[in-house]
Structure formats: structure tokens, C-alpha cells
């Protein structure tokens with residue numbers, strides 16, 4: 145391969161650092177008005193009366209909307225929409241929307257909106273909220289009986305607080321109408337999903353809605369759902385008959401657009417004395433809102449990971465008076481991994497077995513759920529490479545047995561896994577006679593480097609320099625693509641890009657062979673190499689024809705092909721998962737309990753790596769995120785008021801450069817012909833999954849103290 149697998153800098157890097165890349169709120173739209181929300185003081189009840197007269201009198205104010213005069217959605221989806229009724233279902237819910245000539249005027253006037261409420265006592269604490277059963281897969285074997293009969297037993301509870309994604313770019317949108325046609329620039333992980341959402345909300349045809357989102361300043365799941373910003377911005381723009389811009393403030397990023405739910409988990413493990421797992425019961429309760437049932441799969445995480453004949457994963461959701469959670473990087477999996485991979489570590493200590501060894505004893509060679517083989521699973525090799533790189537063999541088994549002066553040193557390990565998914569996707573390529581290629585698909589690039597990897601794949605199979613490829617995304621007018629979520633983008637859109645390039649090659653070979661004297665006469669497409677503007681025989685490179693000449697002979701200036709890829713049917717006979725082994729060193733100040741993550745090695749088996757540079761960055765991002773989740777991140781809720789309290793970066797902590805030290809990555813070769821022709825599995829979430837557990841395990845190894853309640857802050861250690 146000429147370009148695939150070679151490190152390449154981002155094709156959009158220069159545009160991003162020079163400000164040429166336009167984010168949602170940066171599009172220049174004439175005569176734009178600005179919106180700002182006033183938010184509810186109470187978490188539950190109803191608005192008795194609302195007085196907007198003072199707000200409306202302020203200079204620059206165009207109009208103030210409340211539930212009394214705001215447009216209503218025609219969608220019957222149970223998403224939260226703002227200003228639909230007098231009912232208050234969470235604290236900081238929008239109660240009014242002020243439109244003004246400037247952002248400052250709108251913001252000032254929003255403070256003058258006065259509401260009176262009929263207040264009810266909210267239940268925001270998931271521990272006391274009513275629960276409903278959610279999807280739980282069928283129990284494998286008889287887990288309770290097997291647990292009772294096991295010679296080694298273990299049980300512990302783990303909790304994870306609410307956490308908020310904090311992409312650098314807050315949610316933002318600009319909407320305008322031209323007759324019946326809506327255009328909206330909005331931060332989005334899936335322009336066509338947003339298009340469908342808006343079409344439903346207005347009960348109009350999707351072709352009358354254009355959603356544009358070419359650059360996204362991070363999202364991590366926060367922009368999978370349209371949230372209330374999308375319909376609110378679009379519908380108020382229609383009311384005021386002029387373009388409207390609405391940006392969330394940083395504080396508003398914490399107050400109603402979704403978050404990782406609070407999760408309580410209990411893991412019960414039964415094992416033999418030799419370490420063989422007999423039974424796992426992994427229970428989970430996550431919070432949701434009263435208006436929507438948000439579910440993920442926190443406890444499904446381990447079901448394919450370990451060979452264990454009895455496995456049970458009951459899952460419930462607790463209905464709280466809070467906004468609805470949403471997906472947040474590695475949703476469910478990182479949550480479940482924290483509990484299960486901590487518990488596995490605890491059992492390993494109980495049995496005095498090295499935690500890597502313990503995992504290898506229980507290694508699943510095939511999917512324990514279905515008995516099907518894995519399409520590929522190089523986790524054993526990942527353990528081997530990761531352990532070697534980390535120097536794991538020098539580890540002493542006993543906690544508190546390693547130190548560096550006043551710092552207790554701990555080494556921990558955990559496993560990550562994530563489904564190697566793929567969804568139908570379409571890519572269109574226009575290759576012109578001069579060798580330039582325009583490639584398009586309505587996917588997103590929320591930061592992982594999709595612009596670059598699709599450019600690489602198209603360049604590879606068109607046989608052109610990547611500099612001659614221009615890939616466009618983030619516009620609902622482009623060919624269909626799934627949302628950028630679930631780590632499926634490269635597998636989905638990349639496969640379609642390969643297909644479209646191959647279709648162009650097939651077309652060109654056919655056109656060339658219309659000439660009876662063609663040097664390619666009689667050759668199959670596979671016999672032909674397309675590179676650097678030339679079609680040549682693989683067996684005899686001297687037999688060749690220029691692509692430009694083929695086009696010219698056929699009166700063409702470009703060839704356009706559109707290709708839709710769908711997941712391979714053969715996938716169904718296999719389990720398709722990516723895996724990673726994640727090794728962490730922490731140092732803990734013996735007196736003060738300060739924790740530093742000094743070294744991380746991520747060994748990852750996730751199929752083919754298209755761009756090693758971007759993949760390394762992804763892994764770094766996963767580690768940084770894992771440090772935040774393990775040691776810092778927590779959205780505090782004041783349950784007296786049902787209100788999110790830590791709504792800024794002064795009180796909601798995330799890692800800074802000083803918190804991140806050595807991060808090394810290793811990609812273990814996996815050739816997987818089942819997942820898709822290129823063998824792409826995805827990695828953007830996988831790289832986070834095991835990290836919080838590995839850190840918690842390292843902290844235990846350093847200190848002998850097991851913290852099962854994230855984040856692990858120093859007060860929990862001393």
C-alpha cells in the first residue's frame with residue numbers, strides 16, 4: 145500500500161489553525177439576529193406566570209418567546225423540546241428565548257425575564273429515584289447458582305458520577321429560511337440525522353432541509369442528538385423571518401444537552417481456586433430523566449471478553465428530575481469496564497495471581513455468547529507487546545511494594561473492547577482528466593481525522609497523490625452517510641470510498657478496452673494497476689495507457705461514480721470486536737494522596753490502521769480522557785434543588801498538560817477480511833475503555849486502597 149498505513153498530517157490542519165475552517169457559528173450570514181435563553185430556577189413543577197415585558201422593552205430586543213408563543217414541534221419523538229408547555233422537568237430548562245440585534249442585548253434582556261412557579265420537590269438523586277427495567281440480554285447459564293457453588297467469591301459496588309463532555313466548541317447554530325427551505329449551520333455528528341429530525345419537527349420534506357456542519361470542534365457524543373438547540377434555532381428563525389444565531393455558553397453546556405449518566409454497578413464473581421471464572425453477575429443502574437428513557441449497555445461490556453459459562457447482566461434505569469443523559473465517548477463500555485475490570489483485578493489479588501495472567505486464564509477464544517469465532521482477536525498479542533513495552537515483568541505483586549522516594553508506585557492493567565461496527569454509507573467520487581478527485585459523503589469529522597483518512601483511502605485506490613484529493617463532508621446534500629458515532633466512520637465511509645474508487649477504475653478499464661488495440665486488451669480489472677494517471681498491466685508495466693487519454697478518447701473530462709457499501713453478510717457468522725490492553729503507572733504521594741499518572745502504554749488490536757499519526761493521537765486522547773474520568777471529572781448535583789452545580793471549568797476539572805506524562809502506543813497487527821475489505825475496525829472509543837479501571841487498579845497497587853467510587857480524589861485515599 146502506498147498511502148494506507150503511512151503517517152500523514154491532517155489535510156485540514158492548516159485551515160484549522162489559520163481560522164479558515166468555519167465552525168457552525170462562524171458562517172457569515174447577513175442580517176442575523178441573536179438568541180439567548182432564560183432558564184428555569186426550579187427543577188420540577190410548572191410555570192404559573194411569566195413576565196417578559198421588561199425584557200421586551202430593552203434596546204435591541206426583537207422579540208421574546210416563551211411557551212405561550214413559541215412554535216411547537218410536530219415530531220412525536222420523546223426528545224426534549226424547549227418552550228413547548230408550562231411544565232418544568234429539569235433545573236435550568238429554557239423558559240424563554242430572547243431574540244435581539246446583538247448577543248449582549250439578548251443576554252442582558254434574558255436576565256429580566258420573570259417567572260413564577262408552582263414548585264414540586266425534585267428527585268435528582270438516582271439512588272432514591274424510581275427505577276424501570278431496561279434491556280438486559282438473556283442470562284447465560286445459571287449465574288446465581290454457579291456463584292453460590294463457587295469456591296472463590298467476590299462482590300463489590302462501584303459508582304460513577306454524572307460527567308459532561310466538554311468539547312472546545314460549544315453547541316451553536318445559525319438558521320435561515322428561504323420560502324419553505326430551511327438551511328441550518330449547526331454543530332453536528334450527523335447532518336442527515338439532524339435533517340431527518342428537523343423534517344419531522346416541521347412536518348416538511350427532508351429535501352427542504354439542508355444541514356451544514358463541515359467542521360466540528362470536538363463532540364464526543366454531545367452532538368449525536370440534535371438537542372433542543374436545533375429545533376429552537378430553526379423554528380424561531382422562521383417566526384422572526386430572519387436568520388438567527390444561537391450559541392450555548394460554557395455553562396449551558398452543562399445544563400441540558402446530555403451527559404454521561406450516573407451509574408451504580410455491583411459485580412459478583414465466582415471463581416475456581418485456579419482462577420477460572422465460574423460466574424459473573426454484573427448489575428447496573430444508570431439514571432435517565434422523567435421524559436425520556438436513555439439506555440446504554442454498561443454491563444454488556446464483559447460478556448464477550450471472558451470465557452465464563454454463567455453470566456448475568458441485569459440493567460435498570462432510574463427516572464430522575466434531571467435533563468436526559470446521552471452518549472459520551474465509549475458509552476456504557478467505559479462505565480462497565482471500570483466496574484468489571486476493577487473487580488477482575490480484585491479477584492486476581494484475592495487469588496494472588498498476576499492480573500495479566502488472570503485475564504489470560506479466562507481469555508475467550510471464541511464468543512462465549514454465541515459460540516461463534518471472532519473475526520480476529522489479537523488481544524493476547526496486545527498483552528504481550530504492551531507488557532514488554534511497559535516492563536510489566538518487573539512488577540511486584542504485593543500492593544505498596546514499589547516506591548520512588550515519598551511516592552508510592554503502582555502498576556495497573558485493564559482491558560478494553562468495543563464492537564467493530566459498520567453501517568451503510570455512500571461515497572461519490574469525481575475523477576477529472578487532470579488527476580484531481582473530488583470525493584463527497586455526508587459524514588462528519590468531529591476531530592478524529594476523517595477528512596484525512598478518507599483522503600488517504602481514496603488516493604490509494606485512485607492511484608493519485610493525496611494532495612490531488614479533495615474530500616467534502618458535513619453537508620446533508622452529500623451522499624448518505626451514518627452519524628459519526630460508535631467508532632464506525634472509517635469502516636463505513638472508508639469502505640464506500642474504496643468501492644467508489646474501484647468503480648472508477650473498473651469504468652476506465654472498460655472504456656480503455658473499447659479500443660481493440662488497447663494495451664490492456666483482455667485483462668481483468670484485477671490485472672490492472674491504476675497509479676499516477678496511468679492504467680498498466682500488473683504483469684507488464686510497459687503495457688499502459690494514460691487515464692487522461694482514455695477519458696479524451698471517450699469525450700469525457702471526468703468520471704463520476706457513486707458507491708454504497710453495506711456491512712458484509714459474512715459478519716453474522718462471527719463476533720467482530722476490537723480489543724486493547726492498557727497498562728498504567730501511577731505515583732501517589734504517601735502523605736498527601738496526590739495521584740500522578742506517570743506512564744501509560746496502550747497496546748491495541750483494532751484491525752488495519754489507516755493513518756498511524758491520527759491513530760496515535762486518538763489513543764492519546766483516550767488516555768487523557770481516562771485520566772479525567774478516573775481522577776477528576778464529576779458533575780456535582782445539589783439534590784435539594786436538583787441542580788447541576790459544577791458548571792464551569794473552575795469547578796469541573798479535566799486534565800491539563802501537567803496531568804499527562806508519558807503515553808506510548810502500540811498497534812498490534814490484525815488482518816481481518818471479515819469486517820470489511822480493508823480490515824478496518826475503529827478505535828476512537830476503544831482507546832478509552834480500560835483506562836479508568838487501569839488507573840484505579842494502579843492506585844490500589846500503589847496504596848493498597850481500593851477506591852470504587854469515581855473520581856479517585858485524594859480525600860478518598862488519605
Ligand code: MOS
Nearest residue numbers: 365472473629630
Ligand atoms: Mo460517540 S459517544 O459514539 O460520539
